[in-house]
Amino acid sequence: MNQKRVENVLRRLEARGLSQIMISDPYSIFYLTGRYIDPGERFFALYLSSDGNHRLFINNLFTVPEDLGVMKIRFSDSQDAAALFCGYVDHDAVLGVDKNLPARFLLRMMELNAAKDYVNASDCVDLVRSCKDEQERERMREASRLNDLAMGRFLDLVKPGVTEEEAALQMGPIYRSLGAEGYSFEPLVAFGRNAADGHHAPDGTPLREGDCVLFDVGCRKDGYCSDMTRTFFFRRASERSRQVYEIVRKANEAAEEAVRPGVRFCDIDKAARGVIERAGFGPNFTHRLGHSIGLEVHEPGDVSGSHSDPVQPGMTFSIEPGVYLEGEVGVRIEDLVLVTETGCEILNRFPKTLKMIG
Amino acid sequence: MNQKRVENVLRRLEARGLSQIMISDPYSIFYLTGRYIDPGERFFALYLSSDGNHRLFINNLFTVPEDLGVMKIRFSDSQDAAALFCGYVDHDAVLGVDKNLPARFLLRMMELNAAKDYVNASDCVDLVRSCKDEQERERMREASRLNDLAMGRFLDLVKPGVTEEEAALQMGPIYRSLGAEGYSFEPLVAFGRNAADGHHAPDGTPLREGDCVLFDVGCRKDGYCSDMTRTFFFRRASERSRQVYEIVRKANEAAEEAVRPGVRFCDIDKAARGVIERAGFGPNFTHRLGHSIGLEVHEPGDVSGSHSDPVQPGMTFSIEPGVYLEGEVGVRIEDLVLVTETGCEILNRFPKTLKMIG
Numbered sequence: 001m002n003q004k005r006v007e008n009v010l011r012r013l014e015a016r017g018l019s020q021i022m023i024s025d026p027y028s029i030f031y032l033t034g035r036y037i038d039p040g041e042r043f044f045a046l047y048l049s050s051d052g053n054h055r056l057f058i059n060n061l062f063t064v065p066e067d068l069g070v071m072k073i074r075f076s077d078s079q080d081a082a083a084l085f086c087g088y089v090d091h092d093a094v095l096g097v098d099k100n101l102p103a104r105f106l107l108r109m110m111e112l113n114a115a116k117d118y119v120n121a122s123d124c125v126d127l128v129r130s131c132k133d134e135q136e137r138e139r140m141r142e143a144s145r146l147n148d149l150a151m152g153r154f155l156d157l158v159k160p161g162v163t164e165e166e167a168a169l170q171m172g173p174i175y176r177s178l179g180a181e182g183y184s185f186e187p188l189v190a191f192g193r194n195a196a197d198g199h200h201a202p203d204g205t206p207l208r209e210g211d212c213v214l215f216d217v218g219c220r221k222d223g224y225c226s227d228m229t230r231t232f233f234f235r236r237a238s239e240r241s242r243q244v245y246e247i248v249r250k251a252n253e254a255a256e257e258a259v260r261p262g263v264r265f266c267d268i269d270k271a272a273r274g275v276i277e278r279a280g281f282g283p284n285f286t287h288r289l290g291h292s293i294g295l296e297v298h299e300p301g302d303v304s305g306s307h308s309d310p311v312q313p314g315m316t317f318s319i320e321p322g323v324y325l326e327g328e329v330g331v332r333i334e335d336l337v338l339v340t341e342t343g344c345e346i347l348n349r350f351p352k353t354l355k356m357i358g
Numbered sequence: 359m360n361q362k363r364v365e366n367v368l369r370r371l372e373a374r375g376l377s378q379i380m381i382s383d384p385y386s387i388f389y390l391t392g393r394y395i396d397p398g399e400r401f402f403a404l405y406l407s408s409d410g411n412h413r414l415f416i417n418n419l420f421t422v423p424e425d426l427g428v429m430k431i432r433f434s435d436s437q438d439a440a441a442l443f444c445g446y447v448d449h450d451a452v453l454g455v456d457k458n459l460p461a462r463f464l465l466r467m468m469e470l471n472a473a474k475d476y477v478n479a480s481d482c483v484d485l486v487r488s489c490k491d492e493q494e495r496e497r498m499r500e501a502s503r504l505n506d507l508a509m510g511r512f513l514d515l516v517k518p519g520v521t522e523e524e525a526a527l528q529m530g531p532i533y534r535s536l537g538a539e540g541y542s543f544e545p546l547v548a549f550g551r552n553a554a555d556g557h558h559a560p561d562g563t564p565l566r567e568g569d570c571v572l573f574d575v576g577c578r579k580d581g582y583c584s585d586m587t588r589t590f591f592f593r594r595a596s597e598r599s600r601q602v603y604e605i606v607r608k609a610n611e612a613a614e615e616a617v618r619p620g621v622r623f624c625d626i627d628k629a630a631r632g633v634i635e636r637a638g639f640g641p642n643f644t645h646r647l648g649h650s651i652g653l654e655v656h657e658p659g660d661v662s663g664s665h666s667d668p669v670q671p672g673m674t675f676s677i678e679p680g681v682y683l684e685g686e687v688g689v690r691i692e693d694l695v696l697v698t699e700t701g702c703e704i705l706n707r708f709p710k711t712l713k714m715i716g
Contacts, residue, residue, distance in 0.1 A: 040656070063557075078664055097461050104457035104478050106464060120462050165534070173527055199421075298398075306436055 001054070001069035005032055005128060010050060012124040013096060019050040020089065021096035021121050024105075027295040028098070028125045029056075030223065033070065037062050043081035043105060046070070047088060057085050086114040096121025126300045130292060131314035137338060139224040140294070140316050144336055144347035146178050146219055147226035151350045153178075154215055158234065158357050164189040164202035175219040184218035184225035184297045195231065195330030198286060209235045212329050213357065218297060225297045227318055228348045229334035234358045244281070244323045244331050245354050251275040251321035252333040252352065255289060259319075259337050259344035265307040272321040273305075281323045290318035293336060315339045316347070359412070359427035363390055363486060368408060370482040371454060377408040378447065379454035379479050382463075385653040386456070386483045387414075388581065391428060395420050401439035401463060404428070405446060415443050444472040454479025484658045488650055489672035495696060497582040498652070498674050502694050502705035504536045504577055505584035509708045511536075512573055516592060516715050522547040522560035533577040542576035542583035542655045553589065553688030556644060567593045570687050571715065576655060583655045585676055586706045587692035590715045602639070602681045602689050603712050609633040609679035610691045610710065613647060617677075617695050617702035623665040630679040631663075639681045648676035651694060673697045674705070 009032070013021055023029060023046040030036040032046060033056065044062075047055045057073045058064060059081070064072065073088070075081045082105045089095055095115035097106060099122035106118065132140060153174045157167040168189045175182060189202045192211035207213070211234045218227035231248075233241065255272035269289040276285045292301030293316055301307070303317050311317075320334030335348040367390070371379055381387060381404040388394040390404060391414065402420075405413045414428045417439070422430065431446070433439045440463045447453055453473035455464065457480035464476065490498060511532045515525040526547045533540060547560045550569035565571070569592045576585035589606075591599065613630035627647040634643045650659030651674055659665070661675050669675075678692030693706040 097465075099460060099462035101461040102457060103455050103459040103461070103464050103476075104480070106461050107455075107476060107478050118461075118465060120465050122462070169531060176523070 001033055008128040009048060009125055012127060016124060018096045018121055019093050021048050021124060023125055024098040024101050031129055031295060033068055035064050045085060055088055082108040083112055086112045089114045092116055094119060096124060098122050129294060130301055131312055132294060132316055139222045140338060141347055143219060143221040143224045143226035146180050146221055147228050148348055148350045149178055150174055151230060155357055158213055161206050163204045163206050164191055165204055168202040171217060180219035180221050182220055184220045184227060188216035190214040193327050196324040196326050196328060207234055212241060214330060214332060223295055225293050227293055227297055227336060229320055229332045230350060231331045232355050232357045235356060241329050242354060247276055247279045247281060248321050248323050248331045248333050249352050252319055255319045256337060256346055259339060261313050261339060262310045264310050265303050266305050269303050269305050276321060276323060284323045284325060285321060286324060290320050292317045311339050313339050313341050359391055366486040367406060367483055370485060376454045376479055377451050379406050379482060381483055382456040382459050389487055389653060391426055393422050403443060413446055440466040441470055444470045447472045450474055452477060454482060456480050487652060488659055489670055490652060490674055497580045498696060499705055501577060501579040501582045501584035504538050504579055505586050506706055506708045507536055508532055509588055513715055516571055519564045521562045521564050522549055523562055526560040529575060538577035538579050540578055542578045542585060546574035548572040551685050554682040554684050554686060565592055570599060572688060572690060581653055583651050585651055585655055585694060587678055587690045588708060589689045590713050592716045593714060599687050600712060605634055605637045605639060606679050606681050606689045606691050607710050610677055613677045614695060614704055617697060619671050619697060620668045622668050623661050624663050627661055627663050634679060634681060642681045642683060643679060644682060648678050650675045669697050671697050671699050
């Protein structure tokens, strides 16, 4: 167990007037114990209590190191794990639970009167996770460094007639050859008008001269995610495409310049959106500016107009403005940023100047 | 909406004394409406009521056909969707909910007194889904037919020195070239002693003479999953490997012969396990015999010693006995079967006789 992280969670728990929490998110359990397990449909929970009697409830099928720093409560598939868990809960106190705890466990615990009441207390963990510590910052930098290197290699995949799907399939081996564990999400490769479709997945569309080439890609390294988008043009770009590209690039840069501790997420969104709106493309920027990222590619904490919390040192999120002209072209430019004590560190160094390839 | 399937769910609901259910599993919603949507963290639910006032609650971000046959209730990201949903629930009746409904929605609904009480009613949908109708049976056959064809092509990947990972990476394009949508699960490729490790994932292990070559693979076609395992040997096999292979093959065949309506899942497991136990390898068959399959690669309904329900026509599940000798060799042979009115149809036709390759 990482005692410092556990203490931070307990402090937030106390601030909410809670004395116990059941953490079931596998990434949150990894964050606190250093061990990642995908339990599938099986019961898996870390119980933290203000009295220090923490327990990890884990099926016999899964192996964890002996010296995990938390007492393990083991059970088999034939046991009622939720009932077993209830035996360790303070029945006279409210129990904080994970936002994603499946109803089959929560209803069973309620049936057994496990606690006085139940509240969604995920924010006690999520807010701690959102501010990356030194080890995590280093891992976020490394994942994005590999992503920058990979983007350079992906340019070689761009050849006349290649399909989106063919290009996407070659990305996995490239990431692995660079030392990444694999994708942080399935790569998005979109050519030409497909780049303007928010729901597009790589298909058999072949590359043609004048197409934009949008790569929205990321890898995972030591558990941490990268995520970057670059938009290139194959051999030539129309005047309108160039204009749109420059607007998106300015929006990206304006938002990144706005990032520093205390600035609200919504104001960072506004910094990018303002550039695009003033250029007359407001309705073509159809999504939030970004999302938080870390052990998961999407973590709680939107960079959007409806999120008015201030950013804090250690937060990592994406800045990804886009302009989409239906049936014609789509441009998105995305970096990850890490909020520092005085401003921000842009984790992606791959150039953003307009680039013709092929 | 598929009215017949909806009626079957309502009938089971009635048998449990329930008048309303909130279905949130995206595959169950696909099963009933014909439309698959991955809502991510967003609220997405199909409400079915015995009075026929069914409703689909869906975020504005997702597109569905106009003529879906169910009234759509739309909302945006800035709305409290769970609260909106509560306005349509019969507050004086118990509400059946999905086993996986996240706590953040369930607790919010409870806070708003959406219903008189809440029960896990997933079985009302899962038991209907477990018996495949004619259209589904055809799709299950087709997915396994493609898997048989793919297995033949995978043999070409087996070359001296090839690594597990290199072989696995080439399987996706082969599936797609055969017309599948993609994997039903990440392919498992294991050489030699790696095949004896239940937690193994394809890595850089190179193929060597005498290794067993275990392929546990499946694709998705028209939404339905295939799943098959074959174990080959590269150029030669030790006497012990051959012996183990024949035991596993006999276990596989004994179980398949036992499948007919009315036979209990546990007795099918026993038919295979008995063969392996009598040969003295009982402790080396470390898992259940199989799992149900359909729209998801693992559906409720284990083929195991602890599941004593009888199988019924239309059920589809895997038969996958294995013997694992740590540090030496692992053999597993898996087919999918479809229970018919009189016995069973084995969906995989790829030969199971001991085969040397390379």
